[in-house]
Amino acid sequence: MKRPTTLAAAVTAVLLLAACGTGGTARQQPDEQEDVSTEITGDPVTLTVSYASDPPITPLVDGFTQAHPNVTIELVQTPFADYQTSLKLSLSSNDAPDIVQYSPGPMRSIVPAGLVEPLDAYAEAYGWRDRLPSSVLDILASNEEATRYGTGNLYAMPGAIQLVGVFYNKSVTAAAGVTDEPATLAEFEDDLAAVRAGGVTPLSLPALGIGGFQLWSSLANVLADLETFNAWVYGEPGATLVGDDGFVEAAATVKAWADAGYFADGAAAVADADAIAEFTTGETAYFVTGNWNAKAFADALGDDVGFFLLPGTTAGQPAVAMGSAFPYSISAASEHKDVAAAFLDYISGADAAPGVSESGFVPVTAAPDAVPGLGGAVQTAYEEVVAAGGVAPFANWATSSMLDTLTAGVQGVIGGTVTPADFVASLQSDWERNHS
Amino acid sequence: MSAALTDERRDVARRRPSVPRTRRRGRNRAFLYVLPAAAVYAAFSLWPALNTVYYSLHRWDGLNAAEWTGFDNYAEVFTDAELFGSILHSLVLVLFFAAAPITVGLLLTGLLMGRGTRGMTTFRVIYFLPQVVPLVAVGVTWRWIYAEDGVVNQALRAVGLDALTSPWLARHTTALIAIGLVGTWCMTGLCMMLFVSGAQKIDASLYEAAAMDGAGAFRRFTSVTLPGLRGEISVAAVITTIAALASFDLIYVTTGGGPENATTVPGLLVYRLAFSYGEVGGAAALAVVLTVLILAFVTAIRRLTREKE
Structure with a gap:
């Protein structure tokens, strides 16, 4: 009989002590700015x-x-x-x-x-x-x-x-007969098809890491309304991705490219490092990623690597890209x-x-x-985007858990277990859980 | 230190009938010997564990004031599909990390014991090697083995089974099983090592007696080897079950919980909740549930494998 009582007393004492452990670290914000x-x-x-x-x-x-x-x-x-x-x-x-x-x-x-x-x-x-x-x-x-x-x-x-955009291996695309950078998304899809027809996997897509959501985000940037997306990432009250079909269309495009074999079947298990290796050794032609990889690309491919912003549906569409x-x-x-x-x-x-x-x-x-x-090339593209007012924030800044929701969701879209509409709905429900 | 303790106890026992005061002093001195280890244990194991229980009853981001939420975090562990799913995944992993390696380990032990000790060391080294390699390296290697152009698919293509090839870790249906098999590969060697060393301690006369009674190799294995390995099986089951339920590193480097949360395990989600999402309370609740689950498994295993008295 004695042991449980002692244990209970010990636990209570510890809990009381532990109560001092949380919440004491926050410092008060100064009310007035100090002299600067x-x-x-x-x-x-x-x-x-x-x-x-x-x-x-x-x-x-x-x-x-x-x-x-x-x-x-x-x-x-x-x-x-x-x-x-x-x-x-x-x-x-x-x-x-x-x-x-x-x-x-x-x-x-x-x-x-x-x-x-x-x-x-x-x-x-x-x-x-x-x-x-x-x-x-x-x-x-x-x-x-x-x-x-x-x-x-x-x-x-x-x-x-x-800045996120499309890097490409010039000798691989040239071998497939692609001679210039695409002006519209449809042209880009034609180029992807041409590379595929030549027996080369067109895109590197490390969907195990951040690559999947960056492909979706880049497509959403050109297919959906930028203001809606910005408001959503910025956390403006009542913001929603549901209602603008562009976001669903972007996910549907990812799925269509998966079905067409534009990137590896097993993209969901391809890590960033593996994708970089594929691209720099010429196994793939394109890589939708950020300029944090630019140095690795330039070191490996020299002048063979080029960069363009993911084009929109029409040639005259203002330049937009994810940047931070x-x-x-x-x-x-x-x-x-x-x-x-x-x-x-x-x-x-x-x-x-x-x-x-x-x-x-x-x-x-x-x-x-x-x-x-x-x-x-990246700097010129960035200046073009800034001039058009189109720097889009990274989608994972929307909530602390959004990165995992995006990664899992795009994997589901690629694998066919999540429909494009459900994917967008899952992003929205993550947003609402964190903004309630 | 343990020798000192034994002496102390012997001392105490000798004086017990006549000098009760000395006995008490002796006991106090015994506690003094225990104190350093007990203090370290309390500070670095008990205290954090109790703190975790305390955090689990709060909504806390790790920095700002915490808010008491009672058992809300626990309710979420059992109602949130993703959190509860991770527990189910870890139960599936128990089959691959514990049940399969013990079965294969016993099989190998039976085969090795039957053939005598020739080449035993070679076998031991080969099967034990996976235990020596860090799990992160194991994970990255298996990610390549399972890749679309990896060794598994190359082997399938080589024998004309192209239709069966698949990016194993990228498929919703196969990812968890693929990871489970990595666990089986890792743990089998450990189990075999334990069992072989246990089997070598079994009295050879038992085998002779059984053989004289007309028992074949299989019967000798089930009637002599298996009961003799009760203790080793129990230890192996406890170690491998804990490895399955508390797995983290292997999943973290192979699939990161994907595709589409098909391979999430509690360890991974505890890490994400606490360090990425700023939900220390939820992470603590999941950790407590995981601990209780592990304790339940270990208790059950110890019960099942206990010697009959």
């Missing part, structure tokens, strides 16, 4: 930058410390999957880094906890909003609850641009916010452009000199 300055100190300063993706951070840091020799920047890299999980802990710790690479999932907790600095005062002092396109900056602003983008405070600044920045935020606990802000100003300016281009990415603000090769 665009002049930085000449004294020695050390900033810590916590990040997952490299490039583009190394060329950015090198450029900044060259211009400001009194600033030392310590780089702390964490692999991407671990970065997501450790960001909350590192920002709430006593020795939080000064600057962190922004990641939408964890920021949904970090922004409400007041652990990153709102940048509006700096944005005004430096004139960031006048200098940069709103389709790049808006997604980095959110309300204090972090439930809605495009409103409230600015929490991060972009350091480089990633590599954004960086300032920790609320940083003691050198002015210096950190000067860094954010530098990375988004033209001075940082050459280093970013060299690392394979598109600079936020282009340098006056033209960039050669594949990087130049």
Whole structure:
């Protein structure tokens, strides 16, 4: 009889103690902005930058410390999957880094906890909003609850641009008799058919990872209404994908391409690394992916690799593509916010452009000199998209769980177990579960 | 340390009748010896486990204030198709990770024991190798083996069975079974090792007596080897069942739970809920359910394989 009572008492005691364990870490948001300055100190300063993706951070840091020799920047890299999980802990710790690479999932907790600095005062002092396109900056602003983008405070600044489009292997497409880049989606489908007829699998599609949803998103960008999609990703109340047939049509196109054999039958089990290997060895002709792979492609294929934006249904359709920045935020606990802000100003300016281009990415603000090769092609495409107002956000930014819902859903569409309409409905139900 | 403890106990036992005060002091001193290990165990195992139970009763993102939700998270584990589905998948994996390897392991043991010890080491090394390779490497390798142009399909094509080829991990119907077979491949060697070493300890005179009674090889296996391996089978069943229910790394690198959530397991969803979705409470509830499930299995296995008294 005695043991259960003791155990119960112990459990109760532990539960009471554990009650102190949750909720104590959140710091209060300052009510008033501290004084900000665009002049930085000449004294020695050390900033810590916590990040997952490299490039583009190394060329950015090198450029900044060259211009400001009194600033030392310590780089702390964490692999991407671990970065997501450790960001909350590192920002709430006593020795939080000064600057962190922004990641939408964890920021949904970090922004409400007041652990990153709102940048509006700096944005005004430096004139960031006048200098940069709103389709790049808006997604980095959110309300204090972090439930809605495009409103409230600015929490991060972009350091480089990633853009999704169609990369192609020129010698493979030429061998299939495809001579020019397609102007419409129908032309692109003809090209895919031509490559297929030549016995080559037209597309690399790593649907085990992010490739599946990026193909769907890219198609949705040109087939559905961009405003509807933006409102949905931004979390505007009542936003829905259901009702615009373009989203279903995009999924149906993915299925039609699967049935036509335009990508591997087993795409759902093809990982990113395998797909990159296929494309760079010439086993496939096209790869709908982002310019984070551009350097690997250019290194392997040289001038043989080209890039174009996924075309729309008509030739004159304004250019649209999925894009986002590599954004960086300032920790609320940083003691050198002015210096950190000067860094954010530098990375988004033209001075940082050459280093970013060299690392394979598109600079936020282009340098006056033209960039050669594949990087130049991507940069031209990006400028075209910005001019048309068509930078679409990444669909997985809509909710923390959307990436898995998208990945699983596209796998279902390819395998035929999920209809295109049910796929879009599953995205909507994920959205509603997270925005209730 | 265990030697010291035994001495202490012997001491205590010797003095028990006459000097009760010393006995109490002795017992207290015994607790002192246990304290360091107990403190480490409490701090790094008990405390986190109880904390997990506590989190499971809240909606908490890991950073901001938690909200008490009672048993809502548990209700969700059993009503949400995806969460409950993951538990069902892990039960299917038990067949492949535990039942199949034990059966094959016993079969191999029977064959090896019957032939004497010639080449035994070679067999052991071959079958035990999968245990030595890290599961992540195993997973990536099998992803290639099962791929559309992988070894399995190449073999099928080579013998003219083109119609049977399939991207095994990409099909809704075959993915879970394909992963299960990887588990069988991994675990069989472990089971065989345990069983062979157990069988070698069985008294040879038992086999002789059985043979003299006219028992054939099969009868000797079922009447002598099997009962003699009761303990090893129990251990193998516990280890492999836990590996099946708590699997994570293999799934994470082969299918990531896909295609279309056909291979999700609780371990994978606990990771996603806690670290990607910011739902620490839901993750904790699923982890607690998984723990209870594992304890239930282990208890059942120990009961079933207990020596009759």
